[in-house]
Amino acid sequence: MQDKPRIIVIGAGVVGLAVAWHLAKSGGEVTVLDPEDPASGASSGNAGAVSSGSVAPLAMPGVLRQVPGMLLNPAGALRIPPDYLPRLLPWLARFVASARPARVAEIAHALSQLHYSAVEHHRAMLAEEGALDLLRGDGQLQVYFDDKHFAKDAAGWTLREQYGQKIEILRGAALHAFQPGLSDAYQLGVYSPDQGFSTNPRRHAESFARGVARMGGVVLRGRAQALITEGGRVTGVATDAGPLHGEYTVLAAGAWSTQLLRPLGYAIPLESQRGYHVMLPKPGLSLSRPVVAADRKAFFTPMEMGLRIAGTVEFGGLERKPNPKRAAYLLADAARVFPGISTAGCEGFWMGHRPCLPDSLPVIGPVAKWPGLWCAFGHGHLGLTGSAPTGALLASAMLGPTPNTSLAAFAPERFA
Numbered sequence: 382m383q384d385k386p387r388i389i390v391i392g393a394g395v396v397g398l399a400v401a402w403h404l405a406k407s408g409g410e411v412t413v414l415d416p417e418d419p420a421s422g423a424s425s426g427n428a429g430a431v432s433s434g435s436v437a438p439l440a441m442p443g444v445l446r447q448v449p450g451m452l453l454n455p456a457g458a459l460r461i462p463p464d465y466l467p468r469l470l471p472w473l474a475r476f477v478a479s480a481r482p483a484r485v486a487e488i489a490h491a492l493s494q495l496h497y498s499a500v501e502h503h504r505a506m507l508a509e510e511g512a513l514d515l516l517r518g519d520g521q522l523q524v525y526f527d528d529k530h531f532a533k534d535a536a537g538w539t540l541r542e543q544y545g546q547k548i549e550i551l552r553g554a555a556l557h558a559f560q561p562g563l564s565d566a567y568q569l570g571v572y573s574p575d576q577g578f579s580t581n582p583r584r585h586a587e588s589f590a591r592g593v594a595r596m597g598g599v600v601l602r603g604r605a606q607a608l609i610t611e612g613g614r615v616t617g618v619a620t621d622a623g624p625l626h627g628e629y630t631v632l633a634a635g636a637w638s639t640q641l642l643r644p645l646g647y648a649i650p651l652e653s654q655r656g657y658h659v660m661l662p663k664p665g666l667s668l669s670r671p672v673v674a675a676d677r678k679a680f681f682t683p684m685e686m687g688l689r690i691a692g693t694v695e696f697g698g699l700e701r702k703p704n705p706k707r708a709a710y711l712l713a714d715a716a717r718v719f720p721g722i723s724t725a726g727c728e729g730f731w732m733g734h735r736p737c738l739p740d741s742l743p744v745i746g747p748v749a750k751w752p753g754l755w756c757a758f759g760h761g762h763l764g765l766t767g768s769a770p771t772g773a774l775l776a777s778a779m780l781g782p783t784p785n786t787s788l789a790a791f792a793p794e795r796f797a
Contacts, residue, residue, distance in 0.1 A: 385410040386780070387627035389618050391605045391641070392758070393417070395424035395582070395765055397633035398589035399772035400757050401598060402506060404631075407780040411598035412625060413590070414605055414618065415634075420586030423635060423733035423764060426658050428680035428691035430521060430671055431577040432766045433499040434546030436492040437537035438741035439761070440480040448473065456710055458678045459694045462701075469696055472650050475739035484740070485540075491742055491790035493544040495770055500577045502769035503585075510595075512588040515581055519670040520574040522551075522560060524567040524718075526676065531569050534675060538571065547575050562666050562719050567674075578671050581685045582765055589768075605634065608641055608754065615645075615754035629779060631755045636699060636734040638744075638758040642793070645751055649744060649796055651759055653699055654735040657707045658691035660684075661715070665723040672718075679714045688722075690715050694762075703732035737761040740795075745771055746778065746788035755779060756793055 386409050390401045393415030405411045413419075451461045461469060479488065500518065507513045525531040542548060551559055551570040559570065579585040590600050601622075609617040609624060617626035632638050636653045664687065671682040679692035690711045695704065708730030715722050736759045738744070743759040757775055760767045777784040 386629060388412070388629045388631065389414060389625050389627045390631045390633055391415075391618060392633035392635060392638070393419040393590065393600060394422055394633065394635050395420060395586040395589065395768040396635070396757055396760060396771055397631070398586050398593065399506070399768035400631055400633055400775050401593045401772075402589045402596075403772035403776035404780065405593050405596035405598045407776045409629075409780060411593060412627070413593060413598065413600045414603050414620060414625065415600075416602065416604040418602075419590040419600055420583045423656070423735050424586045425583035426656070426691070426731040426733045427582050427762070427765050428658070428671065429579040429582050429682045429684060429689065430680065430766065431500050431503055431516065431579060432521065432763065433496050434541045434544070434573060434576060435496055435763055435766060436489040436544050437540045438479060438485060438488045438492070440476045440739065440741065441485060441536055442480050442482055444480045445477050455706070458692065460707070461696050465697050465701075468698070469652065472652050472739055475650055479740040487790070488740055488742055489540045489544065494786045495774070495791075496763070496766055497545070499766045499770050500575070502773055503577070506592070506769055507585070507588060510588040510592045512584070515579050515585045515588070516577055517580060517670070518577045520572055521576040521578070521671045521673065523571045523573075523673040523675050524556070524560075524563065525569040525571070526566055527568050530675065531571075546573060548573050560668075560672060562721055563672075564718055564720055567718070578682055579765060580683070585765070605641060608645065610645070610751070614752040615748075629753055629755060631757055631775070633757040635758055635764075636736040638736065638756070642748075645748070645754075647748065647793055649759075649793060650739055652696060652737050654737040654761060655695040655697055655703075656691065656733055656735050656762065657693050657695075657703075657711060658689050658731045659708055659711050659727055660687050660689055661722070661724055662687040662726040663723060664688040665721065666719055674714060674718045677714050679711060679718070681715070681718065699734060703730075705730065707732070735762050735764065742791055743767060743771065744793045745775060745791035746793075749792070749794055
């Protein structure tokens with residue numbers, strides 16, 4: 382092996398770029414490969430939240446009762462098109478199994494280890510790239526109709542507090558003084574002062590790409606067609622422009638990652654959470670932080686480009702066309718949550734694929750049966766949050782020093 386190990390990172394989303402950044406900083410000779418421009422997929426269209434306190438998995442006790450609504454309500458915040466259900470059933474079975482209390486506790490512990498210092502990791506990386514203006518630390522606010530509504534999420538908030546997230550409960554007049562313009566229907570708010578957000582997720586990820594180049598790495602346009610194996614190990618990637626060889630290959634291709642793993646005997650149950658957003662360039666509304674309408678899981682995030690309204694989860698795979706109705710629901714949410722908002726100038730919508738695993742834990746670490754191959758994918762709706770700490774963790778595990786956090790909970794073999 383050379384003094385500087387050659388490392389290929391497949392995927393130029395925010396996770397792949399953060400991994401590449403840390404590997405380059407740790408002394409690797411890094412090449413990033415992606416068929417599109419850096420951060421042009423889900424990394425450009427997310428809600429911008431950097432939520433270090435996000436430890437509660439999507440599957441919580443009682444989730445089975447929600448499945449009929451996912452099928453029957455076209456306007457639901459989480460939607461399963463009925464014709465996609467047969468394909469999704471194996472994933473759903475694992476999802477429901479992950480909601481057992483004992484398993485939820487294990488998942489929360491693993492996510493707490495990964496996300497705990499997310500804001501600090503992002504701040505350190507952005508500072509090195511002269512882009513610290515992108516990260517704001519004004520907290521996040523989640524709003525509920527009343528105590529009964531809040532009780533539905535109480536278990537998740539208990540987990541967050543258990544792992545150190547600070548929260549403040551705001552009621553009635555105090556909530557509306559804290560966030561002017563909010564509908565009177567919301568009478569309870571949970572303010573999390575330690576959480577952060579990005580004012581431009583795409584520029585955020587692009588700063589990581591610039592850092593990779595600054596440290597001698599290369600970001601290439603090209604499509605990974607297959608992993609190259611020799612002598613029982615992965616030695617590179619076959620691309621549409623020819624082979625790339627390296628001592629290590631990191632699979633960080635988001636929702637497309639399992640397509641490359643399957644020929645090696647790994648059937649990872651990865652689904653696309655198809656997320657949507659709309660941008661309001663002049664909303665006529667002043668927000669200092671993301672506001673989340675808990676009933677719809679809709680994020681209202683102030684950004685450089687205006688106000689981004691992001692949310693809805695739709696299953697449907699990678700090939701189904703975007704559904705304009707899902708974006709229209711976001712505009713309806715805007716008018717309902719902030720009655721005085723202006724939607725003038727809204728032009729179209731965005732849809733992207735968030736890689737989602739049934740237990741909400743990403744796949745991070747080495748592939749046991751194939752030396753030389755490492756994984757960093759499956760962060761779901763927490764890709765921006767988890768990107769920087771994933772990069773730091775993976776670089777330490779690959780190139781040293783040995784990290785304090787174990788990778789066992791994130792191993793691909795958990796699905797064997």
